[in-house]
Amino acid sequence: MDVMPKWADVVLVPLISLIIAALLSALLILAIGESPVAALKLMIEGTLLRSSGWGYMLYYTTNFIFTGLAVSVAFHAALFNIGGEGQAMMGGLGVALVCLFIPWPHWSFAIIGASLGAAVFGMIWAGLPAYLQAKRGSHIVITTIMFNFIAAGVLNFFLVGALKPKGSMDPATANFPASTHLPTFEDMASLMGFEKMFRAAPANVSFFLALVACVLVWFLIWRTPLGYEIRAMGKSEPAARYAGIGSVKIIMVAMMISGALSGMMAINTTQGESERLILNFTEGAGFIGIAVALMGRSHPLGVLLAALLFGFLYQGGAELALWTKIPRELIVVIQALVILFTGALSLMVRGPLERLFLSLRQRG
Amino acid sequence: MDFLTLLQVLDSSLRLATPLLLACLAGLFSERAGIFDIGLEGKMLAAAFLSAAIAATTGSVWLGLLAGIGASLLLSAIHGLASITLRGDQIISGVAINFLAAGLTVVISQDWFGQGGRTPPLLSGGRFEPLNLPGAVPAKEISQAGPFMQLYSELFSGHSLLVYVALLMVPLTWFVLYKTRFGLRLRAVGENPAAVDTAGISVVGLRYAAVCICGILCGIAGAYMATALQAGFVKDMSAGRGFIALAALIFAKWRPWYALGACLLFGFFFAVDNRFQNILLPAWVMSGVLLALGCGLFAYVRNKTLLDRIVLGGLGLGLAIVATLITLSNLSAGLDSMIKIPVVFIQSLPYVLTVVVLAGFVGKAIPPRSGGVAYVKEK
Secondary structure: OOOOOHHHHHHHHHHHHHHHHHHHHHHHHHHOOOOHHHHHHHHHHHHOOOHHHHHHHHHHHHHHHHHHHHHHHHHHOOOOOOOHHHHHHHHHHHHHHHHHHOOOOOHHHHHHHHHHHHHHHHHHHHHHHHHHHHHHOOOHHHHHHHHHHHHHHHHHHHHHOOOOOOOOOOOEOOOOOHHHOOOEHHHHHHHOOOOOOOOOOOOEOHHHHHHHHHHHHHHHHHHOHHHHHHHHHHHOHHHHHHOOOOHHHHHHHHHHHHHHHHHHHHHHHHHHHHOOOEOOOOOOHHHHHHHHHHHOOOOHHHHHHHHHHHHHHHHHHHHHHHHOOOOOOHHHHHHHHHHHHHHHOHHHHHHHHHHHHHHHHHHO | OOHHHHHHHHHHHHHHHHHHHHHHHHHHHHHHOOOOOOOHHHHHHHHHHHHHHHHHHHOOHHHHHHHHHHHHHHHHHHHHHHHHHOOOOHHHHHHHHHHHHHHHHHHHHHHHHOOOOOOOOOOOOOOOOEEOOOOOOOHHHHHHOOHHHHHHHHHHOOEEHHHHHHHHHHHHHHHHHHHOHHHHHHHHHHHOHHHHHHOOOOHHHHHHHHHHHHHHHHHHHHHHHHHHHOOOOOOOOOOOHHHHHHHHHHHOOOOHHHHHHHHHHHHHHHHHHHHOOOEEEEHHHHHHHHHHHHHHHHHHHOOOOHHHHHHHHHHHHHHHHHHHHHHHHOOOOOOOOEEEEOHHHHHHHHHHHHHHHHHOOOOOOOOOOOOOOOOOOOO
16 A cells, blocks of 8 residues: 555655755764855855856766666666676776777767767676576675676776876876767857857766666666566566566666666766776766665656756865865765665655655545 | 795785674674675774774774774664664665765864874874784894794784784684574574564564674774774775675675685785785796686586576686687797786685675575565564
């Protein structure tokens, strides 16, 4: 029996969790002797009131949409893909190989090739843990954690070895050829005649790719037989098996789609921003995907909104670190609180709400 | 490599294995009671920070240790609340705890000490000093001593108190788990909580007790990192040790003595990685081993399903290709030429071994049956 109306479950629970997280963060800001109101004002000014602030925010948002969708797709199959970080690293390797070794005539071709490279590498990296879960029963959470560390090792191996240009000191590949460079928001704005918009901001066309991914994931999950099978598996594995849905197939497919989405995050950071493959380019975005998916209730629209929120927090956090003595790590705390309240402690929010709606219904 | 170098590597293995061992035993208590804990990392980090901070401000390492345990217990309490009382997802709770610790330690230490997320270096009194066992020769004279004296002085003597505590925790854990009533109930609650409940024993109470023990042990592990292994807290100093401890726990199949073995093995990898920058092997050995592994996989999947053939066969093919590449690139210099094993290979070895064990190719690791599942009492 659904005690709460659907809108309350979808809107109120994440919102209340967010408010609790925000209040706790405000207390933390107070405790280190800064004003939470001033901090929020600074974050809004540095993010929403400047076009370059938007450019940074949407750049982070692009990452979080990809990783959030990745975690969501796995969630629908009741799988917890904690390996988004590693899959994104491998995706970066795919992007770098495609951009460095194939002579692309134009960025529009290059982005298709890079998407394929990123998706295939991410897919392989998620496919192995999926295979181990499906066929050998190894717990996917543990294997994906291990694969994160192994991916970091593999990336490191290539960046200090084979892919590093001769004579270079820093662990990174050579710069990608100019024909693969993606147009940034700044380029696009000046094309349309708006000079001085989004100046120096890293947001680029891959943001639109992320929006397309949102639509495609929505279509896949709610409008295709495969999506139906994935959701059926996630709701009840025995029931799905009874209906003739093979769990091996669904685990493999769901995880590989998830891995492909995580991997495609690297297009934004690697091809779009740094224009070469560097160490630590993921910057924890794979893990933020967990918070985004939880907050967005694994729905692409929710993921988009949550990714925007986290994009705002990331850019705002950078502003705070620049102008106040609040370090950037405050954002990590907020992220932890969001995961805690929307994920693990959700009964704490949901329980009282359910009781409230129950009493309202009985009265009505 | 002479005997003394070997001893030094083993000595450093023991020191580096200690935080792994403590965290691994912490996870063992928790997971044996059916509470998955991927928040070991965060608890160690929080404990490392608070123990270093308190030891630096008060000058007393014991107060630091207590504070570290307190910090870790607080996070354990959150984990318990989320996963036992509120029946939330234990994995998500663990993830949140890791981030909470990673963020809070830097925010607080930056505000407290203003040194970019680190604590001031600990002076003597604020650290656990090495204990010299009676009769051990000092480091300066060790090269003249006999082999047994070297073994005694280098490997057994000269560790901080917490190393010996960690080693003693292994038999203690074994005793508590297998020889006491509490241990029997704790293991039962991880396998079949309903049966424990039927016997009139509190599932919730037992699970909280397990989570609490886990918090204390993680606290000691964190304090060891900041006040014995190093002299102070540095941002993100746990550096994945909590996850390696988790790996060791699986490698040990949730058993205390095996946990000791696994942690010492992983500690040894760390020590080798620290001590030797270049590990050289003849090219033919490397490509031979890889080729053998690849062929083994091919042979294994011959009569399996298509999926097995694609995944494992693909893996085997990859190994064979790497072997061929190594052979080809060393053909001109001769196959006896030494090639360097990449450092990252040694660093990734604990994770790879854990995956292999999890996959069940070498002794299957089966977790406690009710691990990760919240217990809902029948009404």
